[in-house]
Amino acid sequence: MASISLKNVIKRYGTGKTANQVIHGVNAEIADGEFIVIVGPSGCGKSTLLRMVAGLEEVSGGQISIGGRVVNDLEPSDRDIAMVFQNYALYPHMSVFDNMAYGLKIAKVPLDEIKARVDKAAKILEIGPFLERKPRELSGGQRQRVAMGRAIVRQPQVFLFDEPLSNLDAKLRAQTRLEIQKLHRELGITSLFVTHDQVEAMTLAQRMIVMNGGVMEQFGTPEEVYTRPATTFVASFIGSPPMNLLKNAPDAQAGTITGVRPEHLDITATGWALQVEAVEMLGAERLVYGRWTHSSTDELVIIRTEESHAVPVLGTTIHVTPRPDRIHHFDAATGKRK
Amino acid sequence: MVERNSFLTFLAHAIMILGVAVVAFPLYLAFVASTHTAQEIVQAPMPLLPGGHMWETYSKALIGGGAGAGSTAPVAHMMWVSLVTALVITFGKITISLMSAFAIVYFRFPFKGFFFWAIFITLMLPVEVRIGPTYKVVADLGMLNTYAGLTIPLIASATATFLFRQFFMSVPDELTEAARMDGASPMRFFIDILLPLSKTSIAALFVIQFIYGWNQYLWPLLATTSEDMYPVVVGIKMMVAGGDSQNEWNVVMATALLAMLPPAAVVILMQKWFVKGLVDTEK
Amino acid sequence: MEKRVQFRSTWLPWLLIAPQVIVIGVFFFWPAAQAVLQSFQVQDAFGMSTEWVGVQNFQELFQNDSYLASFKTTAQFSILVAVLGIGLSLILAIFADRILKGAVVYKTLLIVPYAVAPAVAGVLWIFMFSPSLGVVAYALGHLGFEWNHLLNEGHGMTLIVMAAVWKQISYNFLFFLAGLQSIPKSLIEAAAIDGAKAWRRFWTIQFPLLSPTTFFLLVINMVYAFFDTFAIVDATTHGGPGQATSILVYKAYYDGFKAMDLGGSAAQSVVLMTIVIALTVIQFRFVEKKVNY
Numbered sequence: 001m002a003s004i005s006l007k008n009v010i011k012r013y014g015t016g017k018t019a020n021q022v023i024h025g026v027n028a029e030i031a032d033g034e035f036i037v038i039v040g041p042s043g044c045g046k047s048t049l050l051r052m053v054a055g056l057e058e059v060s061g062g063q064i065s066i067g068g069r070v071v072n073d074l075e076p077s078d079r080d081i082a083m084v085f086q087n088y089a090l091y092p093h094m095s096v097f098d099n100m101a102y103g104l105k106i107a108k109v110p111l112d113e114i115k116a117r118v119d120k121a122a123k124i125l126e127i128g129p130f131l132e133r134k135p136r137e138l139s140g141g142q143r144q145r146v147a148m149g150r151a152i153v154r155q156p157q158v159f160l161f162d163e164p165l166s167n168l169d170a171k172l173r174a175q176t177r178l179e180i181q182k183l184h185r186e187l188g189i190t191s192l193f194v195t196h197d198q199v200e201a202m203t204l205a206q207r208m209i210v211m212n213g214g215v216m217e218q219f220g221t222p223e224e225v226y227t228r229p230a231t232t233f234v235a236s237f238i239g240s241p242p243m244n245l246l247k248n249a250p251d252a253q254a255g256t257i258t259g260v261r262p263e264h265l266d267i268t269a270t271g272w273a274l275q276v277e278a279v280e281m282l283g284a285e286r287l288v289y290g291r292w293t294h295s296s297t298d299e300l301v302i303i304r305t306e307e308s309h310a311v312p313v314l315g316t317t318i319h320v321t322p323r324p325d326r327i328h329h330f331d332a333a334t335g336k337r338k
Numbered sequence: 339m340v341e342r343n344s345f346l347t348f349l350a351h352a353i354m355i356l357g358v359a360v361v362a363f364p365l366y367l368a369f370v371a372s373t374h375t376a377q378e379i380v381q382a383p384m385p386l387l388p389g390g391h392m393w394e395t396y397s398k399a400l401i402g403g404g405a406g407a408g409s410t411a412p413v414a415h416m417m418w419v420s421l422v423t424a425l426v427i428t429f430g431k432i433t434i435s436l437m438s439a440f441a442i443v444y445f446r447f448p449f450k451g452f453f454f455w456a457i458f459i460t461l462m463l464p465v466e467v468r469i470g471p472t473y474k475v476v477a478d479l480g481m482l483n484t485y486a487g488l489t490i491p492l493i494a495s496a497t498a499t500f501l502f503r504q505f506f507m508s509v510p511d512e513l514t515e516a517a518r519m520d521g522a523s524p525m526r527f528f529i530d531i532l533l534p535l536s537k538t539s540i541a542a543l544f545v546i547q548f549i550y551g552w553n554q555y556l557w558p559l560l561a562t563t564s565e566d567m568y569p570v571v572v573g574i575k576m577m578v579a580g581g582d583s584q585n586e587w588n589v590v591m592a593t594a595l596l597a598m599l600p601p602a603a604v605v606i607l608m609q610k611w612f613v614k615g616l617v618d619t620e621k
Numbered sequence: 622m623e624k625r626v627q628f629r630s631t632w633l634p635w636l637l638i639a640p641q642v643i644v645i646g647v648f649f650f651w652p653a654a655q656a657v658l659q660s661f662q663v664q665d666a667f668g669m670s671t672e673w674v675g676v677q678n679f680q681e682l683f684q685n686d687s688y689l690a691s692f693k694t695t696a697q698f699s700i701l702v703a704v705l706g707i708g709l710s711l712i713l714a715i716f717a718d719r720i721l722k723g724a725v726v727y728k729t730l731l732i733v734p735y736a737v738a739p740a741v742a743g744v745l746w747i748f749m750f751s752p753s754l755g756v757v758a759y760a761l762g763h764l765g766f767e768w769n770h771l772l773n774e775g776h777g778m779t780l781i782v783m784a785a786v787w788k789q790i791s792y793n794f795l796f797f798l799a800g801l802q803s804i805p806k807s808l809i810e811a812a813a814i815d816g817a818k819a820w821r822r823f824w825t826i827q828f829p830l831l832s833p834t835t836f837f838l839l840v841i842n843m844v845y846a847f848f849d850t851f852a853i854v855d856a857t858t859h860g861g862p863g864q865a866t867s868i869l870v871y872k873a874y875y876d877g878f879k880a881m882d883l884g885g886s887a888a889q890s891v892v893l894m895t896i897v898i899a900l901t902v903i904q905f906r907f908v909e910k911k912v913n914y
Contacts, residue, residue, distance in 0.1 A: 354723075361791075470890060471887070560878065575856045
């Protein structure tokens with residue numbers, strides 16, 4: 001039973017007047033075996049949140065429970081968790097085998113059981129040949145797998161990942177992403193994965209927590225976050241190119257922001273009038289940038305069209321129509337979905 | 339750290355306080371002793387709280403001519419000797435080392451390797467292992483009992499040259515190339531660009547060499563025979579002669595504190611550079 | 622070893638390097654060569670006649686009981702100073718590393734002994750332990766322990782060890798603290814998550830990663846004990862009681878300048894030179910192995 005429960009979790013640095021609150025009450029119920037991604041820009045508090053679950057940061061307010069047990073006051077060593085760090089944090093003076101065996105030796109697991117678990121993990125991660133080597137003899141990707149191996153052999157209740165793919169090159173990142181997915185399917189351990197990359201979030205998450213400035217803006221499946229973003233932040237953060245957030249759409253109401261994704265705008269004979277300002281050719285698709293003809297604001301509208309359509313000519317006026325079930329309305333003042 | 343164990347934090351502070359107390363105790367005692375009269379000290383046990391004779395004792399120490407059985411030379415003069423010696427050694431060493439390091443790193447010349455190793459070897463042999471012959475050389479050159487004799491032999495070791503060499507090696511080549519394209523001569527580059535960059539290293543070395551020069555004992559002991567060329571560090575030992583009760587311990591302790599004030603001040607004021615320089619030099 | 626960019630000049634480098642070369646030539650190599658030469662000679666006290674005796678001085682040296690005793694004394698002294706100095710400062714560094722508040726104050730106070738001259742340190746300690754008026758000697762007397770370093774050889778050795786360690790704590794402490802703080806925090810966190818408590822983390826992670834620092838300090842402390850402690854001995858025990866604290870460097874000084882045995886003193890200097898060179902070579906060879914993260 002390794003559900004995770006976050007109840008009104010708050011993080012504050014300092015005390016009294018100079019206190020700085022960085023996480024403002026996060027609430028989330030995570031079921032046993034779920035793969036949850038915490039995603040957001042730099043400084044949004046996602047790593048801090050993860051470290052509070054790990055026990056590496058104190059909880060200033062609220063409650064964190066793992067497997068039904070409140071863990072606020074428990075040391076990291078007592079929480080039955082495993083963590084994969086961004087810079088791997090492998091013990092440089094120990095061999096790969098000893099790195100993976102470290103936690104098990106402390107838990108007084110018998111030697112043959114240790115060997116069995118390490119061998120099994122090594123097989124899954126394909127690091128068998130490296131068991132006797134030291135970390136400095138391995139490449140970045142290999143070290144990453146050893147770090148994951150160290151976490152796997154512990155058979156913990158929860159896996160925590162702190163931006164583990166950030167230090168890898170693009171190709172390796174894509175490869176490792178698939179391996180993590182495979183691992184989760186095989187082992188089914190509850191996982192919290194922190195990243196700033198929305199692509200990683202969309203592909204790995206069963207549900208994701210989108211954070212901004214210490215606030216949890218939305219907690220939902222990738223589908224939900226994409227089709228029904230709860231705030232303008234979520235709307236613009238997920239999806240590339242980002243959703244158009246328009247104040248000056250022709251039939252807009254005052255105090256409302258109209259949201260529509262570039263891929264949901266079709267170039268039609270009639271509709272919203274735009275003057276074409278730029279066109280980017282991306283091969284399979286193209287991006288068209290246009291400005292309103294009915295009002296003189298700086299607002300730029302992005303449209304994504306397929307290569308099969310004709311290329312709009314710069315400076316001409318085109319018309320676009322949003323797909324009716326793909327329009328979103330947000331309150332201009334609060335950013336929240338109406 | 340990781341644990342929020344308040345017991346461990348308490349223990350940590352306790353141990354630090356204990357450590358500081360043990361380390362500071364001799365200094366505290368010296369201070370207390372310097373504020374009493376000689377008689378009060380000789381009657382064991384000595385009082386553990388400061389007395390009221392501070393100014394008296396310190397002036398006695400600085401001016402000299404007390405009633406102690408050992409040397410009663412004026413400490414003020416000895417402090418002056420120490421200061422001059424330390425500063426000459428410091429500036430001397432830093433200057434010639436900067437120049438040598440610059441030559442070694444940025445130029446190619448015949449026998450460079452030979453000179454490099456010659457300088458390297460001096461790192462290995464402190465003055466204590468060549469006392470006899472160095473004394474003879476200095477005596478032959480008529481440099482005994484002179485500031486020159488006190489300082490020049492100690493400028494001979496290469497610690498500073500090495501530190502500067504390490505630092506110069508880490509200065510990006512692009513800077514030198516840019517300077518050459520701008521038409522700068524080597525000396526211009528050295529003075530306008532390299533020296534300002536080396537400020538931290540120079541500061542750290544200043545602290546280390548000043549303390550080294552100020553605290554020299556064996557060499558000044560050999561190189562000077564007259565009281566008015568004693569640095570204060572030698573002078574203090576000369577004060578402690580004969581049996582315990584015949585020394586004016588209050589004056590001795592006052593001298594001890596005076597002797598450690600300038601180096602301590604230098605270390606405390608320049609703590610940041612000093613620590614950085616120390617840790618970087620040796621590594 | 623060489624920079625890619627070099628200046629071209631035929632005379633400038635010579636000019637720059639000249640001061641250092643002259644100084645080390647006159648005040649280093651020349652006397653060092655003389656020391657080596659003298660060690661193969663015997664000279665009468667007035668310097669009237671010198672006789673080449675080959676390795677006789679060395680032979681006499683190593684057959685001389687008091688010289689061999691001095692070796693033993695020096696070995697004992699340096700091991701005690703190194704072990705105690707490193708042990709105590711490591712403990713202080715570990716706990717200093719844990720503290721966030723007031724760390725600067727503790728650190729500043731702990732590095733003051735570095736500024737104290739060994740000679741002054743000797744005088745301070747001899748004042749505290751003076752059998753007749755020393756505060757600590759008095760306190761020990763009260764506890765039933767008669768302290769007298771003027772008569773008791775063990776006390777003499779203890780006194781110089783304490784003074785030497787006191788002075789060296791600052792230096793060792795700074796290096797250990799820097800060493801501890803250079804270990805990435807994520808390693809400690811990973812160990813904590815793996816289930817290791819503070820004690821175990823120290824012995825399995827921090828201590829092994831400190832080994833370059835420890836080894837380096839071991840060599841430095843040995844060299845310190847061999848040479849920089851001359852002033853301490855001269856200010857406190859003068860090599861006594863008897864010969865109990867006559868360390869090698871003190872003996873070389875005494876024989877050369879008090880007993881006027883120039884050949885013997887020179888031979889001792891040469892022996893010391895060899896020891897230092899050996900220690901320095903070891904240091905440069907082995908300390909170059911650094912731990913990579």
